[in-house]
Amino acid sequence: MKSQREPDDLLVIRVQGGDRCAFDQLAARYRPKLLRLIMRTVHDPADAEDVLQDTLVRAYRALPAFRRDAAFYTWLFRIAINTATAFMTGNRRQMESRGEAPDQAGQPSNPELQADIITPEDILLG
Numbered sequence: 001m002k003s004q005r006e007p008d009d010l011l012v013i014r015v016q017g018g019d020r021c022a023f024d025q026l027a028a029r030y031r032p033k034l035l036r037l038i039m040r041t042v043h044d045p046a047d048a049e050d051v052l053q054d055t056l057v058r059a060y061r062a063l064p065a066f067r068r069d070a071a072f073y074t075w076l077f078r079i080a081i082n083t084a085t086a087f088m089t090g091n092r093r094q095m096e097s098r099g100e101a102p103d104q105a106g107q108p109s110n111p112e113l114q115a116d117i118i119t120p121e122d123i124l125l126g
Contacts, residue, residue, distance in 0.1 A: 026072070027056050034056075037080055037081065037084075042087060
């Protein structure tokens with residue numbers, strides 16, 4: 001059995017050779033740090049978990065082409081940042097197309113959604 005703290009480079013070589021367990025070790029090693037990084041961009045914990053999973057899938061699929069010119073964690077964290085940014089960009093576009101994205105005043109751009117917002121004045125008058 002391999003050491004739990006086997007260097008990243010050796011684990012990457014094992015993954016590139018077809019060892020899926022080696023990728024599981026890499027994923028477990030960086031999961032908490034990746035989640036913290038992703039949460040800086042994606043503030044919803046459930047969405048951040050989805051982005052984390054997508055990041056790991058993308059990394060696993062791209063690992064055969066990883067040339068080890070940079071440290072593995074640098075490469076992995078770049079994938080996480082790009083995935084989180086793409087998620088937020090796509091999420092914003094979806095909200096805008098549905099009229100749910102906030103305008104500059106912080107109000108939903110869809111008038112029907114604005115009607116459902118209870119303001120502090122409504123509470124005082126209610």
